[in-house]
Amino acid sequence: MRDGAQVLSLRGATKRFGGLVAVDGIDFDVHEHEVLGLIGPNGSGKSTTLNLISGALAPTSGTITLRGAPISGQPAREIARRGVARTFQLVRLLPSMTVLENVTAGAVFGHRRRWGHAAEAQALAVLEKVGLAGAAQSRVGQLTYIDTKRVELARALAGDPEVLLLDEWLAGLNPTELEQGIDLIHKLRDEGRTVVLVEHVMDAIRSLCDACVVMSSGRKIAEGTPGEVLSDPEVVRAYLGDDNA
Amino acid sequence: MDIIITGLLLGGTYALIATGLNLQYGVARIMNLANGEMLVVGGFTAFALYTGAGISPVLTLFIVAPIAYALNWAIYRVMLRPLVKRAKSRGMLEQESILTTFGLSFTMVGLMLWIFGxxxxxxxxLARPFVLFGDNYGLNRIVAFLCAVIICGVLYLWLNHSRAGMAIRAVAVSPESARLVGIDVPKLSAHAFAIGGAVTAMGGAVISTFLTLDASTGVIFTMKALIIVIMGGVGDIRGTIIAALILGVGETLVASLINPGLTLAAAYGMFILILLFRPQGLFGRKPT
Amino acid sequence: MTTRDWKNLVLGAVLLGIAALLPLTGDAYAIALGVNIAMYGVLATSWALFSGPTHYISLATAAFFGVGTYVTASGIDVLPYWALPPLAGIIGGILAGIVGLATLRLSGVYFVIFTLGLAEMIRQIVTWRQNATGHKGSYVLTDLTENHIYWQLLGVAALVYLAGWAIGRSRLGFALRIIGDDEQVASHLGINTAVSKVALFIVPGAVAAIVGAMIAPRYIYIEPSTAFTPMLSFQVVIMAMLGGTGRLWGPIVGVIPFTLLWEVISVSFPNQTTLLLGLCFLLIVYLLPNGFVGLFQKIHARALSKEAYQ
Incomplete structure (x- = not known):
């Protein structure tokens, strides 16, 4: 299963905030064309780990490499150029711009940079892929919640990233939207994208992820296929507390 | 030695002004560019009462404080509260409050020019010499310093040891969480803004005993107060006091060793150093 | 370039051409007013190039302008006049670059505070140097008339509009709009936010210095307090806000009525100019936060939606 080349690897990645160790010596690899789920209870350091990869935060120690080249400690813009694109836990769109402009921003400044007609064509193609082809000229303020998430995803995809980071991209969707959302990520997976997703929705994890890393209190407590890790007694204990183990 | 003491005496009054601004920015989240004008209002009041009715500037403090409190409370309620309400983010509020208070500062300068010329x-x-460690200092500067120490001290104790003070500090740290524990954030913000204005105006009354003011000097004090607040750290009264003393000494050094016309340039020099090396303030932790 | 671009270009050129005919009227008062409008127009338009998209409010126009007048004042005896405005532009640009590097890496507040006192600080240093060398002010004696100054300013205006037009279509302009919307998103998209901001801030810095250098012959006698007047920074912000910063044509739409209004105010209420200026500014911030451009867009949008109903 895990036969693709290593795209992203973390070795001993650690982040301290004052006395608090939010991420404590995390190691894992992400292979090409793989969807890796980063899961764990609230406050276990998943989002912080994602922030370390994208450069929103600099790791206190440890190294993160993208195709063998170290990216840890680099500014976010450099990491984005090298090919890491992300969405945010709370959707962040560019409020003064149209949907098309939001996505064009990703095509112009992302990993693979385009300009002019090429950038716009790329943006339209990605919008079509996420199912928003008709909304290109809308203002972002007029969109429904799932559509704002789609725009953000399209913006991240527009630069053809090596790795896509999705921070709870499915959170807050209603059941119908959730189904659409899972289908969309399935489509990305079938295209052979490399994706790291932080997620709480268990159905999504089971159906989408090739591999899972489980975190608890900043440490990695399990790694494997979704089936393996979700039946691991330590993982169950981390989620449900000692009584249920 | 005498330069350092003169600097510390000056820094004491600066601490008072900057503490006022820090309350307004740190708690009420208003970057108040009209702060210096409030200082000049305090100074002019002291001048008018002393020359007109012979009232000592020290007594004037008790008149200036409640008037300035009411005035600033009204400014907050009428002009700034609508901005707080319509702002979608902290950045947007900052930008709008900068524009509004910048306009306010010109309006106040205009009013004072009209009234006082x-x-x-x-x-x-009290322009008498006073001997301290074998050197002569103006007695007015010493009295001003003592006034500043007392006001800052009372404020510090009140913020750290009273229920209202604790609520104000809570708003400074996080208005969102403060609201959740039942603190009336809009009311306290208005309160903090008004207290900040009152403290600054008292600073103006104090400073007028030994410095010459005119209607348009306010902006210089705004600058200095802003630099002190950035240096000491937003929301940190102790940091503000220490930064004010450093600025007072630094300025006096430049004024007496190079040229008295370069005080703002000296303040700027310190500001640039802070921006380059410790933008989080002298005692602030690195933002994470 | 599309046909619409060509149309706008031709329209702009025609308007500037008409404006250039003003001195032919021979009306000294109209020409003096024209110089004011051209000066504020150039300053406000270049101000909005940076402060419009980024929302970083620069209060430093007077500082760069003053530096420009001093380039002319101190260089007029050494260099030919035509070399001075470009030189002022270079010096102003470098100064803006330094200010930008020191403050634009950090949050917007630092930038505002820094620009607020910049003019005053440079004024103090210039005064100090002058006192040290023993002369208080300097004379700028040239045979340039108001007409020459006016035409020069129109030339700069043409350059500023072209630059603004080019920036609006460039990656840099797009990057600045993204930064103005959400700086964190910008850096996660791969934009070097600090470099972009500094690069664009150099434009208004250089332009204000050039304008200062061109206006200097009008003052004849130059001293620090006339060259570095904080009122100038304030007027430029007001006019640009009144017109609106969302469009290239916005600031000039604010400059023309405000300069005329200002003329009336300074004649009728010479002692209340500062007060009235402050009140006008507050009115604009509260009633017209997006200026005439915003008002125009609102009316336009309303008309469009009405059409849709019919």
Missing amino acids: GSYFKYSF
């Missing part, structure tokens, strides 16, 4: 205001109060 453009001349300098100076009066002689």
